[in-house]
Amino acid sequence: MILEERVFGMTTKMDQAEAPLYIKVHESDNVAIIVNTKGLSEGTVFPSGLELVEFVPQGHKVALVDLQEHEAIIRYGEVIGHAVKPIPKGSWIKESLLTFPTPPPLDTLPLATRDRSSQKPLEGYTFEGFKNSDGSVGTKNILGITMSVQCVTGVLEHAVKRVKEELLPNYPNVEDVIALNHNYGCGVAIHAPGAAIPIRTIQNLATHPSFGGEIMVVGLGCEKLRPEQLVKDDDGSTITSLQDQEGFHAMVSSIMAMAEERLLRLNQRKRVTCPAADLVVGMQCGGSDAFSGVTANPAVGFAADLLVRAGATVFFSEVTEVRDAVHLLTPRVVNEEVGKKLVEEMRWYDDYLASGDADRSANPSPGNKKGGLSNVVEKALGSIVKSGTSPIVDVLSPGEKATKKGLIFAATPASDFVCGTLQLASGMNMHVFTTGRGTPYGLSMAPVIKVSTRTALKEQWHDLIDVNAGQIATGEATIEDVGWELFHLMLDVASGKKQTWAQKWKLHNDLSLFNPGPVT
């Protein structure tokens, strides 16, 4: 799909990095984006004959030909809108010059139509992980404490602090103790259709591979979400209810005792050599810009293909950033059933947005637009590139656990922390996050590798960005180079041999549940 054309302009400077540069993604595109950090001024000339008739900022689009009123504006080989008036060649195509196209209709999509020449298996790649009895593999060794209701947060935080100070030092193989904070469990319409999502999310987070099968649940006692709905507790050792305790000190003691039992067992966990196939990698973008679809996301897509060839599981997500490009994805599903599930998730989200008097135009953000993305169509075309080229073997509803290997569409909102939380619930043990504007994203349950779309961001955020894909724009690196770099880094980070910047600074954003149902 990506047929990049990188065109340097004339420059008096010898430094190629500062030479005027635009990138056209697909041969049929009639627009290109400007690469230079400070944009390019009126009068800039390219050997292709293009001359800018006005200033164009970095990442923003320039018209490669004279565009008539109503003419289709094409990027990634797809229509991203129509010209509201004639746009002369060399003009800056501002957001206001495009109409907003209707999304692909959902009832006529081609399902599973693409020929699948099977990709060559990629063998011999391994990492050092924590094998669990259920077959899953953790990249971390953590005690995770589940809560059935937010009411217990204050007590649990107090207890976790004491566990970390007083007990954790005795169990050096255990990396961390975390409370799975959320704001669900009571004061919500627990029987509303939307409630299934947050409930299964909490349930699936409790059994995350980083926790080594050691589950404990702290509940209150009177909450709507019954702890017994979340986990089995045959011998009564898995759940503690604060209302059964004789006051605050007893609550803290009970939590600490349950924690210590589990720390003892978790401390026995050792890293062993696992095939790359045991990775479950969640791909996501946030704070995107016009380079996302040209640099970072294609490199991530290349790495996704490597992972799939190695037998691993790869998630891509973010329904609102897939919706407008779904016609490019439905041909890639493995069969009609998976195709229908994909379409169903799109339809569900259309309805969900409509029920809140919103629509897909609520995405992108002001920062996305400043970064050159005119609308969600252009954003989606750049976003789905993260999925690479593999067949889509399954579709998960928000928070469902993955049961297959290969490329999976895990339906989630695009909201960064909601998406990350749901991918964790689906079993993700490694997260790759691409960003153009920059966001200091981090999770406690899985390592997060941050990939910048622009070199300027990597330079500015030298101690937050792990991989720079910006060099792809300037031609200093290829998509393949960065894709392989990322693949190797994933294995090293999964093994605990390298730390991401977010791990180094312990940047842990809160979990963020997706609750489409009402609060009461």
Place this chain on the structure above:
Amino acid sequence: MILEERVFGMTTKMDQAEAPLYIKVHESDNVAIIVNTKGLSEGTVFPSGLELVEFVPQGHKVALVDLQEHEAIIRYGEVIGHAVKPIPKGSWIKESLLTFPTPPPLDTLPLATRDRSSQKPLEGYTFEGFKNSDGSVGTKNILGITMSVQCVTGVLEHAVKRVKEELLPNYPNVEDVIALNHNYGCGVAIHAPGAAIPIRTIQNLATHPSFGGEIMVVGLGCEKLRPEQLVKDDDGSTITSLQDQEGFHAMVSSIMAMAEERLLRLNQRKRVTCPAADLVVGMQCGGSDAFSGVTANPAVGFAADLLVRAGATVFFSEVTEVRDAVHLLTPRVVNEEVGKKLVEEMRWYDDYLASGDADRSANPSPGNKKGGLSNVVEKALGSIVKSGTSPIVDVLSPGEKATKKGLIFAATPASDFVCGTLQLASGMNMHVFTTGRGTPYGLSMAPVIKVSTRTALKEQWHDLIDVNAGQIATGEATIEDVGWELFHLMLDVASGKKQTWAQKWKLHNDLSLFNPGPVT
């Protein structure tokens, strides 16, 4: 409204505390609730002639007369349902024996019809508070750091930890430094009609009276919720955007520098004597039981009347627990305009629940039911008692700032932390929380006084419950006694002279925004 009849049964024991006891609330009631902690067994006889024909648990209802099929079951002098079959006198009235009544229709409610004999002003009561230049008064002295988007959480947490360790000890008059964590700001439909609520909540939390007018906002840069929408920043000293910083260390340094500037000024704040009229008290219940409306809530209602007589502001809230008793409240509004606002909030919530395929029956919780509350009608009748008897001078939409003194209905969900967060946004500087089942509730921005509805809870949670209203059930204390105890305790806690248990253990639940709009 409360015309309690407390009836002791025969006992061979000399200890009155263990004598069989039921409470009938209103003279027209045909049911009463059992007071004894372990319930009462079949054959228990009362001097009224009542004999239990089966075991009845604590807080649960007993039929005082033979009830015919379809006959109205009356508690608090109001119909809480109809008998689904004949119920003999002395039977346990289980939830399944009541039909669920339709709620009061909203278009025929009597507005502002009650005669208002003005209450005698209560003078001479004061507390030691922190006066702010805008006229508000804080009960705490805290640096509150606002975030425009959840993306900054990880960095901000790191910075706050360092501020508390390295800077706060130099400013002994400042009690705490807190990040106003939330999961809003991006990845949400920012132009959906529901978005107004979380946005004004964040805005009004930023200017909470505990923060002494010292505002600082940490933003990312590309988020949908613009920091400039939240606060004015004429001189550029109020907002920092992480995307403007040269990496992680620069971000932390910039936050720490902004924080220190403010700590310096906050450290100058001193407590001064303020009239009780400067209190803004939010009343709430959570983990309610059948005693809530007989013991704790009436005592809180009595204290609410004292506060109003002293010129203070009192909020009651929790729409789903007001809806079924709204016909008892609309007569009490001061004028038609306020009445219409009250009705409008009920209607908005009916629609909100319906849009998520839920209704008011989503409340109560399993614990409420175990505590004897059959349905939300019975719960509501006990819940609104917190409002006392004063006229309702104003109605606030969720998260709006109060501008009047007196009794105000601040519309919020009943969800404990959502309600508390919204009452804080409305300007609450003191929180009173009644509980029957027990919840270790706490907030960082205002003290929380916890009142138990039952003596057994106070005995069990000796180091969490501040006031025991359970003695009202057994006749060992009157509603007036506990109401005055609470009033005096509020003044002492507001002055920093006494600490609540939640303050002592630093039990701080997370803020919980109310976002009725979709995520994207």
